[in-house]
Amino acid sequence: MLTIKNIKRPGSDTLESVTLEDGLIKGWNLPEQGDVLDGRGGTVAPAFTELHAHLREPGQTEKEDLHSGLAAAAAGGYGTVVCMPNTRPVLDDPALIRSLIEKAGRLGLARLKPAAAITRGQKGEALAELQYLKDAGAVMFTDDGLTNENARVLRLALETAHALGMVISVHAEDATLRADGVMNEGPVSEELGLPGNPAAAEAARVARDIEIVAGLTAQGRPARLHVQHLSTARALDLVRDAKKRGLPVTCEVCPHHLDLTDEKLRTFDAMYKVAPPLRTQADAEYLLGGLLDGSVDCLATDHAPHTKAEKERDLLEAPSGIAYIELAFPLMWTRFGHRLGLDKLLDLMTAAPARVMGWPQPSLDAGAPADLVVLDLDTEREVNPAEFKSKAKFTPWQGQTLRGWPTLTVVDGRVAYQREG
Template identity: 70%
Template sequence: MITELKNVRRMGENTTGSLFFENGTIRGWNLDLEAQQVLDGRGGTVLPAFLELHAHLREPGQEQKEDLESGLAAAAAGGYGTVVSMPNTAPVVDDPGIVRALIEKSERLGFARLRPSAALSRGQQGEALADLRALRDAGAVMFTDDGRTNEDAHLLRRGLEYAHSLGVLVSVHAEDATLRKDGVMNEGTVSEELGLPGNPWAAEAARVARDVEIALLTGARLHIQHLSTARALEVVRDAKRRGAPVTCEVCPHHLTLTDEALRSFDAIYKVAPPLRTQADADALLRGLLDGTVDCLATDHAPHTQAEKERDLLEAPFGIPNIEVAFALLYTRLVASGRMSLEALVDLFTAGPARVMGWAAPQLEAGAVADVVVVDLEGELEVRPESFKSKARFSPWAGERLRGWPLLTVVNGRVAFQR
């Protein structure tokens, strides 16, 4: 079937035209073709659909928080065409059968495309490697014990070596658990004034330093998740200068929120790693601009409302943000003049593709028809009650943002339409 996506603009252009695709493949722009399906882009800007390397979709076993249907629908609503899910579910994704079941179910849903990660260690216990080859063969695209820190350096070394031989990336939650201890927020002036246990910047920086040395030792690719501190960013910058095969990601909440938000004692702001200082957020932005940070990822972490209404000591860590990530960062960074649209789009598309070793998504003939149309002019309010995600709460509730997705197409099929 030939589909015409009409009334859309290319990035940086003022005139509108039509993009044609057929059977999941882009045919080209402004062609003389008779379309069996016509989609109206409403004058929006068409971009490659975004890639998400770090989302918690909670299935199997935690479907009260999120499941594949709600999570992948939320991803499509946020403009994402492909999502890498995290394995810290119940049971843990450390069995090839679970990987296959997740992929098969996601393909029936018709929302964003799922590419599961699998646990690096059995049960994410950090004691023995999972069957990495079998997990790779079942469809796992990344190995990670995210949700837990890799305390055993020898196991991480062996995991990196084995994964490297299989051509699969390892990603890490880089925090020293013994230094982090029971911290619920950033250790600093605010935590001291509030009398809350703090998580120091050194917990992240020390573990990043250890892990990049292991990457240098093994020559294996290592991806550092949700970098949050200026010092850890400097460690990564230095490691890259030394030729370490290391990449890193930054999340929207660490760019747009700080530990000052915890003065409300609202657990909606409780995340791991924690919200840091404004100086850290500013350093992360500089890392985006100078290329030290390779991509943006959401760390979409849905929980039930009841869980997040507990006090700060008891509530779980995590923010649901996959539906607002692009609009939030377009408004805060591009519309404010701090970053170009082209640079932001790269961090949502080609950047994560480079991390994974995938072909960069594009809008030219022959490319997969994964596209998102965004409205860069109109403003909409963040309304959590209308989220596709089961986690209908947001730190940005009520904020008016620009850059919302109007339409998301995955493999030539409409996955979301506002």
């Protein structure tokens, strides 16, 4: 049993306490029982849910592993993390899915819910054993890390996922249009002489995938499609139109596509190389508008750790990705909290991912799962990568001052993270 005292519910200034027992919220303002922790006046919310993180295990543990990645997630306020399958070997084997879940469960950190590959070896050719992968504990199917070039295979995957009640999540880029682009195609890439990745690469693929869903829906098989890390205004318009047509299409946006733009590539620093690439300020503003009007369903980080040596290569050779799951809420609260508001931001990181997946809605009510985060919304702290739980101890936001840091994360009624000091 655990009691957390001196905490506030969102929108309230009243200090309260909550008691947790057997993995559930027992009740509010009960006599203190069990271990007692001081929330120090922080705001409590359901722990966040991450639908898109790369934890690199198995096979790339020099970049991240389950322990470091789930510890980083807990430090960022996340109670549940969906990990991507582009590992070595690929997560296309039910035994791998089961072993990861079992190992993560022993760590006592954030909860792991693996995504499994759509195709065997993520080669885009033959479907993986989707039924068996679901039975093993996979919660989503995706070939993220690679794009689905074969439309017929994707259609078959959507049909199968519909029958299984699962979501297909896609990295929506046309590889032939993207080609060797290392940044957004536009005036900045032309000025720098770097190969560009056009907005049309994302929009064309989103349009194709939506039309596949439309065809299946017309046949009474409304397969659920989730578009990952949307980065362009045009692609958002396509998703918005799909929603108006009643199609089961959702999308996510990452904080780095809101806070950073292609102007950062003027430094030639591969820290800013991501896939899809950082776009223009106009795109970033348009995506924020999508968060405000509900066209964008949820936030996700695409936490993608690499070694420092890899990210110190030149832009043509360095891998894509930014790792910042520990900073996601402070970054969003500091930069955009005044526009989104606390309730909307919390929804985008808690209830919204659950809606995308068809999971029960998180709650602070008695009887709800005891997955909680306590947030210090006011105290400013400098971003110090040396303190990261992740193995990727570098970040574009190093030295910047942010507010909204998690101070305590509880998962299944046990402490998964507690900030020192």
